[in-house]
Every structure is written in structure tokens, then in C-alpha cells.
Amino acid sequence: xxxxxxxxxxxxxxxxxxxxxxxxxxxxxxxxxxxxxxxxxxxxxxxxxxxxxxxxxxxxxxxxxxxxxxxxxxxxxxxxxxxxxxxxxxxxxxxxxxxxxxxxxxxxxxxxxxxxxxxxxxxxxxxxxxxxxxxxxxxxxxxxxxxxxxxxxxxxxxxxxxxxxxxxxxxxxxxxxxxxxxxxxxxxxxxxxxxxxxxxxxxxxxxxxxxxxxxxxxxxxxxxxxxxxxxxxxxxxxxxxxxxxxxxxxxxxxxxxxxxxxxxxxxxxxxxxxxxxxxxxxxxxxxxxxxxxxxxxxxxxxxxxxxxxxxxxxxxxxxxxxxxxxxxxxxxxxxxxxxxxxxxxxxxxxxxxxxxxxxxxxxxxxxxxxxxxxxxxxxxxxxxxxxxxxxxxxxxxxxxxxxxxxxxxxxxxxxxxxxxxxxxxxxxxxxxxxxxxxxxxxxxxxxxxxxxxxxxxxxxxxxxxxxxxxxxxxxxxxxxxxxxxxxxxxxxxxxxxxxxxxxxxxxxxxxxxx
Amino acid sequence: xxxxxxxxxxxxxxxxxxxxxxxxxxxxxxxxxxxxxxxxxxxxxxxxxxxxxxxxxxxxxxxxxxxxxxxxxxxxxxxxxxxxxxxxxxxxxxxxxxxxxxxxxxxxxxxxxxxxxxxxxxxxxxxxxxxxxxxxxxxxxxxxxxxxxxxxxxxxxxxxxxxxxxxxxxxxxxxxxxxxxxxxxxxxxxxxxxxxxxxxxxxxxxxxxxxxxxxxxxxxxxxxxxxxxxxxxxxxxxxxxxxxxxxxxxxxxxxxxxxxxxxxxxxxxxxxxxxxxxxxxxxxxxxxxxxxxxxxxxxxxxxxxxxxxxxxxxxxxxxxxxxxxxxxxxxxxxxxxxxxxxxxxxxxxxxxxxxx
Numbered sequence: 001x002x003x004x005x006x007x008x009x010x011x012x013x014x015x016x017x018x019x020x021x022x023x024x025x026x027x028x029x030x031x032x033x034x035x036x037x038x039x040x041x042x043x044x045x046x047x048x049x050x051x052x053x054x055x056x057x058x059x060x061x062x063x064x065x066x067x068x069x070x071x072x073x074x075x076x077x078x079x080x081x082x083x084x085x086x087x088x089x090x091x092x093x094x095x096x097x098x099x100x101x102x103x104x105x106x107x108x109x110x111x112x113x114x115x116x117x118x119x120x121x122x123x124x125x126x127x128x129x130x131x132x133x134x135x136x137x138x139x140x141x142x143x144x145x146x147x148x149x150x151x152x153x154x155x156x157x158x159x160x161x162x163x164x165x166x167x168x169x170x171x172x173x174x175x176x177x178x179x180x181x182x183x184x185x186x187x188x189x190x191x192x193x194x195x196x197x198x199x200x201x202x203x204x205x206x207x208x209x210x211x212x213x214x215x216x217x218x219x220x221x222x223x224x225x226x227x228x229x230x231x232x233x234x235x236x237x238x239x240x241x242x243x244x245x246x247x248x249x250x251x252x253x254x255x256x257x258x259x260x261x262x263x264x265x266x267x268x269x270x271x272x273x274x275x276x277x278x279x280x281x282x283x284x285x286x287x288x289x290x291x292x293x294x295x296x297x298x299x300x301x302x303x304x305x306x307x308x309x310x311x312x313x314x315x316x317x318x319x320x321x322x323x324x325x326x327x328x329x330x331x332x333x334x335x336x337x338x339x340x341x342x343x344x345x346x347x348x349x350x351x352x353x354x355x356x357x358x359x360x361x362x363x364x365x366x367x368x369x370x371x372x373x374x375x376x377x378x379x380x381x382x383x384x385x386x387x388x389x390x391x392x393x394x395x396x397x398x399x400x401x402x403x404x405x406x407x408x409x410x411x412x413x414x415x416x417x418x419x420x421x422x423x424x425x426x427x428x429x430x431x432x433x434x435x436x437x438x439x440x441x442x443x444x445x446x447x448x449x450x451x452x453x454x455x456x457x458x459x460x461x462x463x464x465x466x467x468x469x470x471x472x473x474x475x476x477x478x479x480x481x482x483x484x485x486x487x488x489x490x491x492x493x494x495x496x497x498x499x500x501x502x503x504x505x506x507x508x509x510x511x512x513x514x
Numbered sequence: 515x516x517x518x519x520x521x522x523x524x525x526x527x528x529x530x531x532x533x534x535x536x537x538x539x540x541x542x543x544x545x546x547x548x549x550x551x552x553x554x555x556x557x558x559x560x561x562x563x564x565x566x567x568x569x570x571x572x573x574x575x576x577x578x579x580x581x582x583x584x585x586x587x588x589x590x591x592x593x594x595x596x597x598x599x600x601x602x603x604x605x606x607x608x609x610x611x612x613x614x615x616x617x618x619x620x621x622x623x624x625x626x627x628x629x630x631x632x633x634x635x636x637x638x639x640x641x642x643x644x645x646x647x648x649x650x651x652x653x654x655x656x657x658x659x660x661x662x663x664x665x666x667x668x669x670x671x672x673x674x675x676x677x678x679x680x681x682x683x684x685x686x687x688x689x690x691x692x693x694x695x696x697x698x699x700x701x702x703x704x705x706x707x708x709x710x711x712x713x714x715x716x717x718x719x720x721x722x723x724x725x726x727x728x729x730x731x732x733x734x735x736x737x738x739x740x741x742x743x744x745x746x747x748x749x750x751x752x753x754x755x756x757x758x759x760x761x762x763x764x765x766x767x768x769x770x771x772x773x774x775x776x777x778x779x780x781x782x783x784x785x786x787x788x789x790x791x792x793x794x795x796x797x798x799x800x801x802x803x804x805x806x807x808x809x810x811x812x813x814x815x816x817x818x819x820x821x822x823x824x825x826x827x828x829x830x831x832x833x834x835x836x837x838x839x840x841x842x843x844x845x846x847x848x849x850x851x852x853x854x855x856x857x858x859x860x861x862x863x864x865x866x867x868x869x870x
Binding site: 015030487 | 692778792
């Protein structure tokens with residue numbers, strides 16, 4: 001194993017060397033970094049050309065300059081890592097490492113949403129192969145597959161931001177629209193849950209009626225301008241989360257897990273007011289982190305109290321429920337921040353922004369208002385990125401799940417009398433996740449450098465923007481800096497994917513042969 | 515609830531017997547063809563896509579060698595005409611196509627002078643969209659064929675010969691993955707100027723084969739261990755014969771399917787590159803370029819934005835559905851859904867055989 005990793009790392013270095021050499025020379029040929037200055041007739045043009053030429057060593061031929069660049073990179077072994085300077089004499093490393101958090105923020109939310117939603121829907125469609133739900137989701141995922149992201153972005157900006165903001169000025173929903181929304185949601189939920197005809201229509205009517213009643217209530221309570229869950233709504237949502245997690249992880253009939261999970265919800269309700277009091281204190285990130293540790297500790301305590309033997313699954317269920325409950329509490333706090341945020345001068349009643357990372361006009365010391373600001377700026381790019389990538393996850397997880405369900409070990413599991421939940425979650429789902437994991441790892445690496453278009457459409461300045469500027473202004477060192485980071489990440493991710501595969505699936509041996 | 519499942523076992527066996535009846539005495543190729551022809555979505559997609567291809571390529575005047583094909587549309591992409599007036603909100607150049615009859619207060623059912631409207635200098639937008647769609651289709655086909663050929667050859671050689679050849683070729687593939695196609699595009703653009711869309715597609719194809727080659731390699735690695743390959747080798751077949759006669763026909767399913775996916779990705783790649791300014795450049799037209807030029811005018815003149823987008827989405831959607839149909843057809847484990855008609859037919863057959 002060790003020898004295999006070392007050998008792969010060696011090849012990886014050779015590949016990086018080869019492609020960076022090629023890229024450096026190609027990029028050096030692609031344009032003149034001082035071409036703009038040469039054409040200008042400013043008085044100090046000559047001096048500036050000379051200065052740039054000196055600092056970027058433009059007097060040397062590209063292959064020689066490559067080795068100067070490479071020496072900076074190899075400096076990492078002697079503790080002097082250097083990526084060179086940009087055209088504007090800023091260290092490349094600084095520019096790149098400034099851009100990484102932005103890109104991560106943009107990409108992580110979208111990737112997590114896409115992965116969770118995509119795998120969930122993919123697996124449900126596999127379980128309901130050839131149902132109406134399967135067909136409509138197949139069509140839907142192909143449709144998303146076929147959309148250019150900048151086209152989606154323009155539509156999102158128009159309908160989710162501009163028109164939604166207009167609508168928020170005076171939120172009313174006409175009855176026909178309400179009924180349509182109810183009917184559509186009913187169809188989707190009924191198709192996803194399935195069952196015989198009677199159950200289908202029952203689910204359909206309950207969902208549709210429930211949606212319409214909820215919408216009426218939301219309008220009556222002015223929920224769109226003053227949203228909140230309140231202690232009761234929060235508790236109901238938390239109990240729902242507890243039931244769902246217990247059902248998925250061990251099944252509702254497993255009493256210790258159910259008790260531990262419900263205990264976490266009750267703890268959440270009890271601590272609702274104290275925690276909200278804490279939320280108004282200074283130094284919020286530390287408070288949230290402390291609360292997270294407290295949640296995990298109490299979840300472990302609860303499971304030790306409720307389960308005498310076989311505590312592993314109980315701890316898992318309780319911790320997950322606790323974390324979800326905590327997220328619900330944060331969501332509730334953010335919802336109650338909505339009204340003050342909405343009424344700040346910088347926002348002025350138009351809360352969904354179309355471009356930018358944060359609202360620079362927003363002057364607020366309140367942690368929650370700035371957090372909500374960041375979240376609102378993430379809404380549109382996240383929807384766009386999610387829509388594009390989750391179609392792939394749906395297709396892939398559906399295909400893998402169908403393949404796994406055809407295996408002999410699934411038949412064995414059923415034959416020995418395991419219930420359907422155990423067969424699906426323990427035997428099928430885990431095996432489906434093996435190839436999924438490798439795909440996720442590789443995707444995540446490529447997505448880091450690949451959000452060029454999204455960043456441009458939504459006016460973010462991350463890695464994609466750096467790459468784009470570098471190409472357009474022939475900024476060689478900047479380009480190589482971005483390339484070096486994304487390429488090595490992609491290669492390492494490939495290696496990690498191979499290793500993960502062999503860890504998760506003992507049938508695969510790495511290093512054998514190749 | 516989510517885990518509910520009904521009569522899977524009985525449905526399985528029933529399904530099995532019906533499908534077996536259907537494929538009795540047919541060759542592999544015949545089964546694939548039959549399954550593909552029964553895939554409704556793929557058939558609709560093929561119909562729509564071929565209609566679009568014929569429609570789009572016949573619309574405009576173009577030169578084919580020494581001949582000039584006149585085209586049935588009255589405008590070309592360079593023809594300027596007066597901007598249509600009398601639109602809503604004092605706009606000019608709006609679409610003249612109308613579906614509302616005169617007695618309902620509309621302009622009558624008809625295309626009018628400029629069915630898709632006009633751009634800001636008065637060019638006919640229908641002609642521009644047609645040219646853009648031609649370009650996008652061309653790019654798709656070129657990238658698909660170049661990427662398909664290279665990917666298949668590299669994957670096949672790596673998977674068949676294994677060992678040193680395999681590791682060299684696969685590391686070469688990794689190498690290509692790390693080189694961004696945009697850079698190559700801008701280098702070529704800087705030195706040779708705008709070489710046109712066919713050339714753009716050609717070099718994009720040179721970088722688009724990596725995923726395919728990995729798939730083909732995997733398929734070859736498995737197939738070369740099968741008994742029929744051993745049999746052929748014992749009978750004295752050369753490597754060339756084994757590759758072309760024995761392994762390739764068995765791998766053709768996975769190749770075709772990935773090439774369709776490659777093509778639907780290619781159309782989006784071209785639009786994305788044109789959007790960033792590294793793809794098709796003006797004065798030429800492509801769908802991605804049209805959208806990027808007019809995205810700001812979505813609120814005022816939405817037709818400049820909708821029509822190219824609808825063409826991109828339709829073309830990509832059709833290719834995806836055809837790919838899905840092919841995948842189902844080539845996958846022997848994939849079973850078709852049993853319709854009510856199949857069940858009835860099976861019952862009738864059973865009764866008939868019981869009576870006989």
C-alpha cells in the first residue's frame with residue numbers, strides 16, 4: 001500500500017511537471033503581458049514596460065523563465081514557497097489564497113445540496129423504477145443536464161430576485177395560484193411516496209390541502225415579512241427530524257434510539273430561550289462552536305442513559321438529531337433576523353441580491369445580520385450550481401442503486417427475513433455509496449477551479465475570476481498559480497478516490513499489477 | 515413508506531417470462547435494435563432532433579463547394595432591414611410571429627416579417643438563430659467524432675495490452691485532463707486569429723476524450739479475460755483480429771452511449787466558451803454567443819434571450835434522451851417496463867398453449 005502511494009505520488013509529480021512546463025510555454029506564447037502598454041502613448045509607458053520586464057524577467061526566453069518559476073515552487077521543501085508576482089507586483093500566493101475561501105463558500109453549499117438531494121432522489125427513483133415519479137424525475141434531470149448555466153442564471157435573477165423582491169413589497173397570493181401550488185406539490189409528494197391507488201390519492205389530497213392551508217396561514221400571519229418558527233414550530237420540526245433520522249438509521253421499532261433522539265428534541269425545546277439569549281452575546285462563532293460541542297456531549301450522554309448495550313447506532317442517531325436540532329435553532333434565529341435585515345438602509349426591502357458576495361453598504365455590527373447577508377448572496381448561485389450538478393448525481397445514484405438491487409446479496413438479505421428498511425439502508429445504500437464516493441471526491445476537486453462561469457455571472461471574485469483575469473491580461477505567474485493549485489488538487493483527488501475505493505470495497509486491491 | 519414494495523418477486527418472474535418470449539431466436543444486434551425502437555422517449559427525441567437538423571440547415575443560403583444552396587428563408591445573417599415598429603412599450607424589433615387570430619384582437623396567425631424579431635441593428639433574429647444552431651450542431655458532431663475516435667483508440671490499446679503501455683497511456687490521459695482547453699484556445703486565437711468554428715471544435719475534440727478512454731479501457735480489461743477471447747487466441751487469431759472482431763463489437767454499447775453524452779456536453783462546452791469569449795467570435799454567430807451578447811437585454815427585449823436558449827436546451831435534451839435509449843437498449847440487465855398489453859398478450863398465449 002505504502003509503495004503504491006509513493007509510486008503514484010511520484011508519477012503525479014512527473015505529470016505536474018510535464019503539464020506545467022507545456023502550459024507555461026503555451027501561455028507565454030499566447031500573448032504579450034506588456035502589449036497594452038506598448039500600444040499606449042502615456043509618457044511613463046517606457047519606464048513601466050522596463051519595470052515589468054525586469055520584475056517578471058521577460059527578457060529571458062519562456063523555458064528559462066519556467067525553471068525560475070519551478071525553483072519558487074520547489075522552494076516548498078526548504079520552506080521558501082514562492083509563486084512569483086502578478087503583473088501588478090502582488091505576490092501570486094496572496095491573491096490565490098485570498099480567492100480560495102470565496103470559491104469554497106460558493107462551491108461547498110451547492111455541492112452539499114446537490115449531493116444530498118441528488119442521491120436521495122436518485123435512490124427513491126431506483127426504488128420506484130418505471131413509476132410516474134421515476135419518469136418525471138428522469139425528464140427533469142435531463143432538462144437540468146441540458147441547461148447552460150448562464151442562461152439559468154439570467155432566468156433566476158429575473159424571477160427569483162427581481163420579481164420576488166417586487167412581490168415582497170406587497171405579498172399576496174391569488175387563490176388560483178395557491179390551489180395550483182397545492183396541486184403540484186400534492187402530485188410530487190404522492191408520486192414519491194407511492195403505494196396503491198387509494199393511498200396515492202389520500203396522500204395527494206392531504207398534501208394539497210395542507211399546502212393551501214399553510215399558505216393562507218403564512219399570509220395571515222405576515223410570515224413572508226416576519227418569518228419565524230417560534231418555540232412550538234421549532235419543537236415540531238425537531239421531533240420530525242428525530243423521527244426521520246431514527247427511521248432511516250435504525251428503524252422506529254428500536255426503542256433506545258427513538259428515546260434518545262426524542263430526548264434531544266426535548267432538550268432543544270428546554271434550551272430554546274437560554275440559547276437565544278446566548279445568540280445575542282458577543283463573539284458568536286465561538287458561542288456556536290461551544291453549543292455544537294455541548295450538543296454532541298449531551299447526545300452521547302442521552303444515548304448512554306437510554307441504551308445499556310450496543311450503543312453505537314444510538315449515539316449516531318442522537319448526535320445527528322442533536323445537530324439537526326441545532327441547525328433548526330440557527331434557522332429560526334436567521335428567520336427572526338429577516339425583518340431587521342429587510343429594513344436596513346442598504347437592503348431597503350429588496351433582500352434577494354442578483355450579484356456580489358456581500359452587501360458593501362451594509363453597516364451592521366450584528367453577527368446575525370451579516371450572516372444573513374452572506375446567506376442571501378449565496379441563494380442564487382447555489383440554486384444555479386445545484387441545478388446543474390445534481391442532475392448527474394440523480395442519474396448516477398439511480399443507476400448504481402438499480403445495479404446493487406440486482407445483486408445476490410440483496411436477495412440473500414431478503415431471503416433471511418430482514419425488513420425492507422434494513423435491506424435498503426444497510427445492504428443496498430452502503431454498497432451504492434462506494435462508487436458514489438469516488439465520483440464525489442473527483443467532482444469536488446474539479447469544481448474548485450471550475451466555477452468560472454458562475455462566478456462571472458454572479459459577480460464573485462474567486463478562483464474562476466482569477467483564472468479568467470490571468471488569461472485575459474496574459475498574467476503568466478497568476479495563471480500558473482491558479483493552475484498549479486487546481487491541477488494538483490485534481491490529481492490528488494484522483495489518488496484519494498482510488499485509495500478510498502479500496503478501503504471501502506475490500507474486493508478491490510490497489511497496487512496489484514499496475 | 516419509502517421502502518414499500520409490492521409483488522416484486524411475482525412481477526420479476528412474470529416480467530422475465532414475457533421478455534424471454536420477446537427475445538427468443540433473435541441475435542444480439544436484433545435485440546438491441548428492437549429495444550431501442552421500443553424506447554418511446556428516444557424515438558421522439560430522434561424525430562425532433564432530425565427535424566431540427568433539416569429545418570436549421572435548409573433555412574439559410576450557404577455555399578457547398580462550387581454550388582450555392584439558396585435556402586428557404588428570405589434573410590441572411592448579414593441582411594439589414596428597417597426595425598419593426600409598433601411593439602408594446604415603444605420597443606422596436608420585436609417578434610412578429612403571432613398565434614392569436616384577428617377576431618380575438620391579435621395580429622392573426624402567421625409568421626410576419628421577422629418571426630423571432632430583430633437584433634439592435636436590424637438583422638433578422640430568425641436567421642441569426644438558425645446560423646447559431648448550425649454552428650452548435652456542427653461543433654457537437656465534430657467534437658463527438660474526434661473525441662470518440664481518440665478515446666476509443668487510446669482506451670482500447672491501454673486495456674488490451676495492459677502493463678507498460680497501459681500505464682503510459684493512462685498517465686498521458688491524466689496529463690491531458692490537467693491542461694485546460696481554454697488556454698490552448700487562447701494560444702491558437704492569439705497566433706492564428708479567428709480560425710472559424712470547425713477548427714475550434716476540432717481542437718476541443720482533442721481534449722474531450724479522456725473520460726471515454728477510461729471507460730473503454732475498463733471495458734477492454736474485462737472483455738479480454740473472457741473465454742471467447744481465449745478461444746480466438748487458441749485458434750490463432752492475431753491481436754488485430756481479436757480487437758476488431760471479438761472485443762470491439764462487445765464494447766460498442768458503452769462507446770456509443772458515452773459518445774452521446776460527450777456530444778450533449780460538447781454543445782454546452784461550446785456555448786460556455788463562447789460566453790467567456792474564447793469560443794466562436796463575432797462576426798460569426800453561435801447560440802452561446804447570442805445569449806452572452808444579449809443577456810443584459812432580458813428585461814427589455816426578452817426574445818433576444820429566449821430563442822437561442824430554447825434551441826440549445828432542445829438539442830441537448832434530444833441528445834440526452836437518445837443516449838438514454840441507447841443505454842437501455844445495450845444493457846442486457848435493463849428490463850423494459852411491462853405494460854398492461856404485454857400482460858394481456860402473455861395471458862392469451864398461455865391460454866392458447868393450454869388449449870392446444
